[in-house]
Structure formats: structure tokens, C-alpha cells
Amino acid sequence: MMRFLIYSVALLVLSSSCATFKFPNAVGMRESTQQELNNFYLDTTQTYVYRFKMQAFKQAQNGNLLIEAVSPETHRIALVSDFGQTLFDMSIYPERYDVHYVMPDMNKKLLLNEVADIFRTLTTRRYAESALLFMDKQHFPVYVVGDSYYTLQERHVAQILQTKNGKERFKVAFLNVEQRIAKSIHVTHSKYPITLDFELDRKQSNL
């Protein structure tokens, strides 16, 4: 009886962790040719400065987000408060991240993992493996890579929907895109009450 119970629980955990996410209105999936996704932060000679506003767990924080592409798949990311205090400074790789500095109040593994996940999704170039099919929309390009869903608009990524264990985790929307530069970015977290808004400061960026 006990063994049966253990097997049932294990099966339940396994099946829930392998659950697939159902993208709204999608009816199927097809194989895709190699499609480059998210080509905003490829140029290693450029650095981006965004003004950010963060609302997290009823706390607000303003400051600057600094992005440098070390390579198309590796980025140095720093969040700095208005007063100049570094909140996070990390290098983000496809499979891991290195923390150069984190403000002691924010030095929590769970939080760092989440921050790294969000900025990895926001900055990293990826290649599509498959695309979604929609019944009523012939040309609605949504490409899928692993747990991420990339919605394209006028040949650039307009939204990335990141899922985990079959559930929506967070959304990144790229707005006001001009010449492969996203002037505004909006991030909404689905699990935690976190929203992030970024506005490009072109004058301070090195573009």
C-alpha cells in the first residue's frame, strides 16, 4: 500500500513537472527552419542604459539598467539605484550566471535565480526549433524554443512568454522598436507581484 502511494505521488510530481503549456488559441505545432530570435543585444561594441522602474512586493525602486553584450549569448547586466548604489551586477550565460556584486539585502538565491532568468530571456539570442499553428490566423508567427514562446511582429520579437512546469512564468514585451533597438521594455511576472519598466536613455548608451 505504502509503495503504491509513493509511486502515485512520484508519478503525479513527474507528470505535473512535464506538463506542457497551452499557448492561447494555438491548435498545434510545426517544425521551423532556423529562425534567429531576439537580436536586440548582439553587438559587443554597444552598451545600453535604460531607466528602470520596478514594483516588487509593494516596494518601488527606480534607477538605471546597464546592459553590455559580451557575446550574443552572454551579457553583463547591472541594476543601479538612482543614488548610484549597485543593486545587482552579474554576468549571465546560457546555463549559469556569475554574481559580481549584489546588495546584501537582495542576496537571496531564489531572487538571484529569478533575476538571472528574466535578464537571460530579455537579452539572449536563440534559434527557433518549432512554430505554433493557429486556426484563424495564417500569419501569426509564434516560435518556440524550449519553454519560451517568441511572438514576432515586423521581423522583430515583440513578446517573449517564458513558462516553467507548464505554467506562464513571466512576459517580456519589447515596445517602440526602431532599427533593432527596443526603446521600451515591459516585464510582468505571473507568479510574483513584480513589474519592471525600462525606457532607453539613448544619450547615455553607447550605440
Added chain:
Amino acid sequence: MKTSVFYFFLFIAPFFLSAQTRQMTASEVNTFQQKLKKTAEVKSLSADFIQYKHMSFMKKPVESAGKVYVKQPNKLSWAYVSPFQYKMVFKDGKIFINDQGDKKTLDLGNSKQFEKISKLISSSMKGSGYDEKEFVVTYFKKGNADMVKLRPKMNDAKKYVKEIELLFSTKDEQVEEVKLIEPSNDYTRFVLKNRKINTTIDDAVFNL
């Protein structure tokens, strides 16, 4: 070859050495402290500031600018005007914030960062009133200017700030630059310009 190297150091090196930093001798420390005692007690201060945030991986610092007003014993206004509008006012044990029209009030107890700003500015204004329980204080000469370095002693503070450098003006012995160095060696430099000491400051400055 040796001669050319000699001439290089003779003529070129002084240009690099002109702003070199060295520790003050005991008598220089004494003279500096005497000078500070003679300067007028600072009851109010207004200044423009430019803030430069230096990160090791960025080619140029991130810059912002604003105005600071201090009125002893406990009023402080710190307002950014460029490239964004953001004003913080400290009075009556509270912080009042105006973020581009979005106004809010916080109890000072909720903001360690703001306490640090307030303490830093008041100790800078006093010149010699550094809390030796909290900081290891060392005195330097940077070119002709006097410089004080404060290293936090408490472990809690060390996690945020590795060192604070205060650079004094050669003209009036008031602080004209503050550098906050983080444990990672990235730093924020504040340059104070158009400093006015003990002039009348309208109380309206401390309203949002």
C-alpha cells in the same frame, strides 16, 4: 636609450604626478584640522551636483545632475533634474518623494540608504566631525587639495561601502567631491558646484 628614458620620466612624469595622492604627515594633518576649525560652522548649504556612476565594464560613467539643499539640524532636499526629475526631501523623520508627479511618504526607518546619505552629508559639512567609532579616518594630499578617506569599521556598513573619499576645495576648504566606493570597487562620484554656505534657504525648497 637610457638617456631618452631618463628624459621621458623627467618631463612627462610630472604631468602624471601632479594629482598624485599621498598620505599627509602628522604636521599636515594638524594644519588641516586647524583650518577646518577656523571655517565657519555650516548651518545651511545649497549646491548643484553632478553624479557619475562608474562601473568597471562600462566605457563611460552614467551621469545625472541635480540640486542639494541642507538646513541644519534636520532638513535635506536631494533633487535630480537631469536626465530625469526625482526629488527626495528629508524632514520630520520622514522621507517625501516626488517621482515625476507621483508623490509618496516613507518613514526614515524604512530606508537605510537615506540614513546613509543624511549622515554622510552632515559629516561632510562638519569637515572634522567624523565618527571614529564608525570609520577609520585617514588624511591625504591629492595634488594641493586635502582629502579624507573614511573606511567603515562595522561589518554591516562594509557590505555596502568599502570607502568614502572626501575631497576638499583648495579655495575654501569645503567638500567639493564625494566618492562612494563599493566593495566591488565600482564607485559613485558626486561633484558639488556653485556651493553656497550659510545663505538663506526658503523653506518651500523642502516641500514637494
